[in-house]
Amino acid sequence: MTMGDEDLFASMTLPVVIGPILEKLEQKDMGAAKTLRTAFSKVEQTYPGFAYDFVKGLLLKAGLQGQIDMCESLLRLEGLNESDDLRISRPEQAFQELNLRAQKLKRILSRIPDQITNRREFLETIKEIASAIKYLLDAVNNVINHIPLHENKQKLEHRKREFVRHSKRFSDTLKEFFKKSQSRDVFVSANYLVNQTNMILKEVKNVS
Known part of the structure; x- marks a missing residue:
């Protein structure tokens, strides 16, 4: 995997993975979803690729790194x-x-x-x-x-x-x-x- 590919996946993770999850959460708890969306957006702006690193960390914790x-x-x-x-x-x-x-x-x-x-x-x-x-x-x-x-x-x-x-x-x-x-x-x-x-x-x- 090249550095350019990593940058691509980093730019896609928030809209493709995190965004749809937060939209589903909005149906159950609008306040919590809004808070999380704001937090993810702010951190992503300051540290581009944070959402991607977050997802990779979850996969690592679940023992799924390398399997997905x-x-x-x-x-x-x-x-x-x-x-x-x-x-x-x-x-x-x-x-x-x-x-x-x-x-x-x-x-x-x-x-x-x-x-x-x-x-x-x-x-x-x-x-x-x-x-x-x-x-x-x-x-x-x-x-x-x-x-x-x-x-x-x-x-x-x-x-x-x-x-x-x-x-x-x-x-x-x-x-x-x-x-x-x-x-x-x-x-x-x-x-x-x-x-x-x-x-x-x-x-x-x-x-x-």
């Missing part, structure tokens, strides 16, 4: 993640379409671990991913047209370029997979694409 692949687990969990933390609240159709397209792409990517060993299913999934990427980029372009300030448009354009870069990286990883069958590289690249999708949503929430 964080890369694969994060990818699977993202498909189940319906957290409101990244959901854009603006009601206009362009913004709600972006919510929909982002969630659709992440759900398809989360199926990769289950389908990668079945060539026929995996090839169909790859086609779905390519289509979902195109629809997401179209949705981002529509949202850009709804954002008034030029500076904010530039920020979102930058996030879009980063997403495209990681999409191309994902495509290259798939080509290598069919030559060498290294599935974990596909999982890592898919997680990067998930993370870039989340960063687009965060940027839209910040600038809209």
